[in-house]
Amino acid sequence: MSQVRETVADPEPVRDRVRFGVLGCAEIAWRRTLPALALTPGAELIAVASREPDKAGEFATAFDCAPVVGYDRLLARTDIDAVYIPLPTGMHFDWATRALAAGKHVLLEKPLCATASQARILLDDARRRGLLLRENLMFRYHDQHRRVRELIASGEIGELRSITARFGIPPRAADDIRYRPELGGGALLDVGVYPIAAAQLLVPGPLSVAGAMRALDPATGVDVHGAALLVNGDGVSAQLEFGFDHGYRCAYEIWGSRGHLVLDRAFTPPPDVTPGIEIFAPQRRVLPGRPDDQFRNALRAFVNAVRAGVGVDVDPGGVGDTAAAVLDRARLLDRVRAVGAQTASST
Numbered sequence: 420m421s422q423v424r425e426t427v428a429d430p431e432p433v434r435d436r437v438r439f440g441v442l443g444c445a446e447i448a449w450r451r452t453l454p455a456l457a458l459t460p461g462a463e464l465i466a467v468a469s470r471e472p473d474k475a476g477e478f479a480t481a482f483d484c485a486p487v488v489g490y491d492r493l494l495a496r497t498d499i500d501a502v503y504i505p506l507p508t509g510m511h512f513d514w515a516t517r518a519l520a521a522g523k524h525v526l527l528e529k530p531l532c533a534t535a536s537q538a539r540i541l542l543d544d545a546r547r548r549g550l551l552l553r554e555n556l557m558f559r560y561h562d563q564h565r566r567v568r569e570l571i572a573s574g575e576i577g578e579l580r581s582i583t584a585r586f587g588i589p590p591r592a593a594d595d596i597r598y599r600p601e602l603g604g605g606a607l608l609d610v611g612v613y614p615i616a617a618a619q620l621l622v623p624g625p626l627s628v629a630g631a632m633r634a635l636d637p638a639t640g641v642d643v644h645g646a647a648l649l650v651n652g653d654g655v656s657a658q659l660e661f662g663f664d665h666g667y668r669c670a671y672e673i674w675g676s677r678g679h680l681v682l683d684r685a686f687t688p689p690p691d692v693t694p695g696i697e698i699f700a701p702q703r704r705v706l707p708g709r710p711d712d713q714f715r716n717a718l719r720a721f722v723n724a725v726r727a728g729v730g731v732d733v734d735p736g737g738v739g740d741t742a743a744a745v746l747d748r749a750r751l752l753d754r755v756r757a758v759g760a761q762t763a764s765s766t
């Protein structure tokens with residue numbers, strides 16, 4: 420313990436606002452995160468870094484911040500408290516390690532890391548340094564899941580028997596990072612993490628993997644779709660499907676001893692899309708959706724946690740953000756990869 424104290428400096432206290440830098444001019448940053456960050460109380464975007472000057476300039480102009488060429492240069496700045504990292508998954512571990520070493524809090528895009536061993540090292544590192552490290556799995560911050568959990572807890576559909584959760588998207592451009600194994604590509608890591616996180620949120624744990632399959636694209640070597648069966652100690656099961664050679668679908672269904680409920684657009688509802696919760700218990704009725712902004716909610720939660728000095732083991736929102744839950748999720752991903760029978764994809 421005393422050795423750790425000697426080698427790790429206390430992070431600077433952050434009081435009134437959290438000053439952000441961004442590593443990588445990613446599509447998700449452009450489309451979702453940076454517009455939401457601009458509306459987040461207590462957050463200020465200071466700089467965005469790219470490997471390419473033109474991209475850094477374009478982002479800096481659009482989001483009114485400084486352009487930086489090179490991720491290391493951004494990490495060396497002393498006017499930044501926290502970094503948002505939307506790099507390809509295979510680069511998360513390396514750059515989050517460097518960001519923590521530079522004394523920055525880290526909001527890391529999902530999935531946290533490509534393997535559970537990397538996730539464990541990173542979470543331990545953040546804890547040791549007293550810095551916040553969060554996986555930016557934003558769907559959990561939409562109010563619709565709190566309402567679903569309340570319905571389950573109230574006994575609306577009876578005793579929980581099983582859930583089914585799916586996330587599939589249409590194919591991406593051939594040069595997309597998701598088709599590159601060396602960048603941590605593949606459907607399991609990219610979209611499979613969502614149904615696994617939904618199972619964690621809805622089924623009392625601990626969960627284990629009873630079976631799985633992954634279909635590999637022979638041309639790229641990455642998995643393009645797959646499925647997994649998770650179970651808990653009380654015989655509640657979670658059937659999960661994921662892929663990026665699908666018609667778009669993101670939904671879950673929860674089945675109990677009295678009825679079931681269905682939530683469409685479970686993982687990516689834009690702020691103006693409110694599908695509502697369909698309940699069959701036993702008659703069908705629809706609880707109208709309420710507008711909510713998971714992108715802003717997730718950022719607000721991160722900013723508030725940094726300002727409050729909350730570490731990786733505290734999850735004020737109860738949405739599965741503790742280091743233990745994040746690590747469990749990474750272990751489930753590892754396990755699905757390990758046990759998943761491999762078949763060739765037909766696409």
Ligand SMILES: NC(=O)c1ccc[n+]([C@@H]2O[C@H](COP(=O)([O-])OP(=O)(O)OC[C@H]3O[C@@H](n4cnc5c(N)ncnc54)[C@H](OP(=O)(O)O)[C@@H]3O)[C@@H](O)[C@H]2O)c1
Pocket residue numbers: 442443444445446447448468469470471474475505506507508528529530555556557596602609
């Ligand atoms: N939370 C969500 O809803 C959500 C949604 C989509 C994606 N994501 C996650 O966000 C991350 C980025 O996804 P994305 O779709 O936004 O990716 P993307 O547009 O391809 O962006 C990735 C960025 O990484 C940088 N980069 C560094 N080395 C690279 C390399 N060798 N090849 C390609 N890019 C490289 C590039 O920035 P520079 O050229 O500027 O250096 C690039 O813009 C992934 O981890 C993904 O899982 C999260």
